Amino acid sequence: MSDYLHLLISVTVLLGLGSFEPVFDITDPAFIEECVREHNKHRADVTPTAANMRYMTWDEGLAETARAWARFCLFEHNIYLREVRRIHPTFTSVGENIWAGAPYSLFKPESAVKLWKDEDQDYNYDTDQCTKVCGHYTQIVWADSYKVGCAAQACPNGVAETTFSTKPGIIFVCNYATALFFTVILYLSLVILFFFFQNSAFTSHNSDSSLFFWNSEFIFCNLNFFASHNFDFRI
Secondary structure (H helix, E strand, C coil): CCHHHHHHHHHHHHHHHHHHCCCCCCHHHHHHHHHHHHHHHCCCCCCECCCCCCCCCCCHHHHHHHHHHCCCCCCCCCCCCCCCCCCCCCCCCCEEEEEEEECHHHCHHHHHHHHHHHHHHHHEECCCCEEEEEEEEEECCCCCCCEEEEEEEEECCCCCCCCCCCCEEEEEEEEEECCCCCCCCCCEEEHHHHHHHHHCCCCCCCCCCCEEEEEEEEEEEECCCEEEEEEECCC
């Protein structure tokens, strides 16, 4: 067989694989830019307007952690998030949002982050309470979360623990630092800040460093085959 024919067969096989299993590289500037942009877009658009929202930037370590877990193609939270220093060399509290869907064509970082953001309709800022699942939203807009790292993994044999586990699918994982604490307000609004300045008074909150929060609710859509999961843990 000629070298040309060998090359042609190789290219054909690679193209075939590429069309079946999309590859998302955590070092791809376009992928990074979209993930960071979409998070900051929603952080800047909270109601009431935030006075202390930090600008979120990419963290390679968080992305590597997200990629390592996404490769399991399992719609469950990373069991190693509890282990300090194993999950990240610097941060001791890491949050996690997970989206899974099928088919591959459904996936865009923008769409997944928007799905998490849309939980804002079930969150009441005044009472700091959720009427339904809103843990993904609150993690996105937690003022002190200033680092994000995400990864997307194609799962040709399906994403386990989903209603579409027998279909070729994709899983998208984002990790955050620092993780959301539910004992303090999500962010300080401009209205509250103005009130504090007018009265020359500030409030403070003490949080138990051993606090553990687990939110295991699922969101499924049988039409579009997507699901979301949220986890927050801090040591």
